[in-house]
Amino acid sequence: MSLERLREVLAGTVPAAVALSGGVDSMTLASVAHRMDPTGFHMFHANSPAVPKAALERIRAHAARDGWALHVIDAGEFGDERYLANPSNRCFYCKSDLYGSLSAITGRQLLSGTNLDDLGDWRPGMQAARENRVRHPFVEAGIDKAGIRRIAAGLGLDDLAELPAAPCLSSRVETGIRIDPADLVLIDRIETLVRGRHAPDTVRCRLRANALVVELEPENALDAEARSRIRVEILSMLDRHRAVRFEPYRRGSAFRGHGQPAGAQS
Numbered sequence: 001m002s003l004e005r006l007r008e009v010l011a012g013t014v015p016a017a018v019a020l021s022g023g024v025d026s027m028t029l030a031s032v033a034h035r036m037d038p039t040g041f042h043m044f045h046a047n048s049p050a051v052p053k054a055a056l057e058r059i060r061a062h063a064a065r066d067g068w069a070l071h072v073i074d075a076g077e078f079g080d081e082r083y084l085a086n087p088s089n090r091c092f093y094c095k096s097d098l099y100g101s102l103s104a105i106t107g108r109q110l111l112s113g114t115n116l117d118d119l120g121d122w123r124p125g126m127q128a129a130r131e132n133r134v135r136h137p138f139v140e141a142g143i144d145k146a147g148i149r150r151i152a153a154g155l156g157l158d159d160l161a162e163l164p165a166a167p168c169l170s171s172r173v174e175t176g177i178r179i180d181p182a183d184l185v186l187i188d189r190i191e192t193l194v195r196g197r198h199a200p201d202t203v204r205c206r207l208r209a210n211a212l213v214v215e216l217e218p219e220n221a222l223d224a225e226a227r228s229r230i231r232v233e234i235l236s237m238l239d240r241h242r243a244v245r246f247e248p249y250r251r252g253s254a255f256r257g258h259g260q261p262a263g264a265q266s
Helices: 002-011 024-036 053-066 090-105 116-120 124-131 145-154 181-198 224-237
Strands: 016-020 041-046 070-073 109-111 203-208 211-216 243-248
Touching: 002 024, 002 145, 016 024, 016 090, 024 041, 024 053, 024 145, 041 053, 041 090, 053 070, 053 181, 070 090, 090 109, 090 124, 181 203, 181 211, 181 224, 211 224, 224 243
Parallel strands: 016 041, 016 109, 041 070, 211 243
Antiparallel strands: 203 211
16 A cells, blocks of 8 residues: 555656665665656766765666666765764755755756655754755655565565665764765775674764774674774774774764754664
């Protein structure tokens, strides 16, 4: 029923442009939309240092396999000093740059992969979406994250159905520390290293003022020998000395808001 409702909502948005992050939400939305109307929906991905390398590879693979009309753009957030300063509402500037760039490129209705579960967090990017008249088909259809995963599985999108959450790499940088593309590349390399060696359910590399912190779920915690090996490899990647620590995963632990819930970012 939820898939039928989603299709009804999407049918009322054509012609539309789907903003792709590479995560399960926007990728599933794009897949459903394209199967409905290949010419009615165009897909847009804003590539930048804040995007994990694997996300762009996933987008390109799906686009090539299914024949999406894919456009990879530069949204310009790395030229925006307000974004680079990394305030607590950094996402507002990121999404404003994204939606503003998309609006300048296409006159189509903009769509996002926002779902019902996202509405419970403090998300400054939602304000940017409202200001740019972006529609959220999953929200309009009453679909949450679990519902999206069920839709993906039902459509045979197995690589998406079980895909872990992967917010932008800038969310790993503690609020107030300036966003540096080189740091984001390093964060992606470290997370890819740990994921490749130990296949944890969740891994986050947080950049803090005094350390790089690798966070893992308690059930995926590394023993002393494994931590030592990973620490040596991380230190070999650094261009200056930084302490490297291992801590339990805490959602949104790099976020320092002003009375806002830490869960605003992953």
